[in-house]
Amino acid sequence: MRKNTKAIRRKSIFSAVRVILLVMTLLVVGLLLLVSTVGGRFGTAHQLTLDFIGPLQSGVTRTVSGLSSIKDDYIALWNIRAENKRLHVLVDKYLKELGEYREGYSTYLYLEKILEFKNKSKFELISARVVGKEPTYWYQTIIVDRGKKDDILEGMIALAPGGVVGQVIHVGEHYSKILLANAPSSAIDALIQKNRTRGILKGVGEKGYVLNYVLKNAEVSVGDQIVTAGIGGVFPAGVPLGRVSKILKKRRGMFQEIEVQPYIDFQKLEFVLIDPTDRQKILYSMGLSSKR
Amino acid sequence: MLFFLFWLLGVGLIVFQTALFQFLPQSIGRPDFIFILIAFAAYRFAWIPGIVLAFSLGWIMDVVGGIHLGFYPLMCLLSFTALKILTTKSPVKESTYQIPLVGLSYFLVQMLFYFLYSLALPEELPEWVWGEALQRTVLVVISAIPLFLLFNSFYEIIQKRRSRVKPLRRRSR
Numbered sequence: 001m002r003k004n005t006k007a008i009r010r011k012s013i014f015s016a017v018r019v020i021l022l023v024m025t026l027l028v029v030g031l032l033l034l035v036s037t038v039g040g041r042f043g044t045a046h047q048l049t050l051d052f053i054g055p056l057q058s059g060v061t062r063t064v065s066g067l068s069s070i071k072d073d074y075i076a077l078w079n080i081r082a083e084n085k086r087l088h089v090l091v092d093k094y095l096k097e098l099g100e101y102r103e104g105y106s107t108y109l110y111l112e113k114i115l116e117f118k119n120k121s122k123f124e125l126i127s128a129r130v131v132g133k134e135p136t137y138w139y140q141t142i143i144v145d146r147g148k149k150d151d152i153l154e155g156m157i158a159l160a161p162g163g164v165v166g167q168v169i170h171v172g173e174h175y176s177k178i179l180l181a182n183a184p185s186s187a188i189d190a191l192i193q194k195n196r197t198r199g200i201l202k203g204v205g206e207k208g209y210v211l212n213y214v215l216k217n218a219e220v221s222v223g224d225q226i227v228t229a230g231i232g233g234v235f236p237a238g239v240p241l242g243r244v245s246k247i248l249k250k251r252r253g254m255f256q257e258i259e260v261q262p263y264i265d266f267q268k269l270e271f272v273l274i275d276p277t278d279r280q281k282i283l284y285s286m287g288l289s290s291k292r
Numbered sequence: 293m294l295f296f297l298f299w300l301l302g303v304g305l306i307v308f309q310t311a312l313f314q315f316l317p318q319s320i321g322r323p324d325f326i327f328i329l330i331a332f333a334a335y336r337f338a339w340i341p342g343i344v345l346a347f348s349l350g351w352i353m354d355v356v357g358g359i360h361l362g363f364y365p366l367m368c369l370l371s372f373t374a375l376k377i378l379t380t381k382s383p384v385k386e387s388t389y390q391i392p393l394v395g396l397s398y399f400l401v402q403m404l405f406y407f408l409y410s411l412a413l414p415e416e417l418p419e420w421v422w423g424e425a426l427q428r429t430v431l432v433v434i435s436a437i438p439l440f441l442l443f444n445s446f447y448e449i450i451q452k453r454r455s456r457v458k459p460l461r462r463r464s465r
Contacts, residue, residue: 021340033365036354045351053303053306053307
């Protein structure tokens with residue numbers, strides 16, 4: 001009996017506690033709800049809740065965004081392959097076109113330079129396209145597409161915007177051969193522009209020129225300009241030939257060895273200008289009259 | 293322990309619902325997972341932990357997504373109380389009725405809150421559209437099926453662990 005009574009008491013106490021707890025919970029909840037609803041202010045509790053949930057949301061959003069971008073990238077890869085192929089074809093096409101444009105522009109610049117030189121010249125120059133080259137050391141020659149038909153004669157000089165190219169040595173009906181000024185068999189009367197010291201400019205192939213017969217006491221320095229002397233009537237005076245690049249003064253001998261760097265890049269010649277004015281002189285010296 | 297784990301689950305659902313659903317298209321709607329959890333709590337939880345769970349989760353939802361503070365916890369509390377009263381010592385508690393009851397209560401809660409809003413803030417109230425309200429309800433009902441399965445298994449796993457731990461404690465005494 002006592003045990004039963006105790007159990008009933010315990011039960012009633014327990015249920016009372018539960019009811020109290022429930023009432024307290026309801027009170028707290030109601031109070032919070034009232035404060036939240038009626039006050040309408042975003043208070044500390046709200047802020048704490050937001051600070052608690054915010055990082056979780058941020059983490060999930062970032063993860064999902066990351067996964068989504070990985071998925072998108074993966075899907076995009078499928079399309080990229082086809083796109084890549086298409087673009088490669090386009091790139092090849094455009095590169096080819098670009099090459100053509102560059103070539104065209106380069107030619108334009110070159111021709112513009114030649115035209116400018118031609119316009120500056122006091123005499124009428126005949127332009128000729130280089131159609132062949134003989135690059136061996138001993139025969140530094142080029143073939144141009146002008147010949148007898150264009151009034152080209154042997155002995156005429158060929159020029160370029162940079163200076164002397166060479167001299168016409170063989171003339172065909174439509175084509176001519178020009179001995180380049182840097183050929184070992186070529187020799188031009190030249191002088192150092194700044195002090196008018198004369199010498200003979202000999203060709204040394206790819207190395208350019210060597211100015212011979214300049215006395216040791218002559219004042220020469222690297223960078224001095226070398227021009228044609230105009231002696232002999234082949235080349236007019238003052239046409240640029242090159243620039244002094246090296247000076248050697250040996251103990252023995254009267255002369256110094258002067259290396260000259262040509263202004264013209266003989267490897268890149270595409271057009272030359274042939275000076276026809278000397279034709280009259282040549283014909284005259286040859287005792288022939290020009291009836292043309 | 294049971295309360296705490298379900299509270300964590302609720303927090304996870306809130307995060308899931310608020311962070312993940314933004315990537316879904318608006319047209320398909322967004323089911324209210326917290327309402328489903330509260331309905332589950334009404335079926336399975338006692339009054340005190342149920343009220344605390346409903347209020348705290350409603351509070352968080354209110355902070356995360358509410359415009360007028362207090363409405364969401366109030367809705368959660370009312371839903372919990374209504375379902376708890378309805379299911380206590382009633383055949384409606386049976387699993388057969390649980391899911392339809394969730395849908396019905398959700399629909400009624402929507403109507404109730406529309407009514408309350410129309411009294412308190414009529415100027416901010418959008419037009420009541422039966423189709424949309426029904427669509428939302430259907431979505432909740434459809435979502436409630438897998439979620440109830442999940443909650444039930446979660447609940448049973450925790451209960452089993454508790455029942456295993458209790459005898460061990462008694463023996464150790």
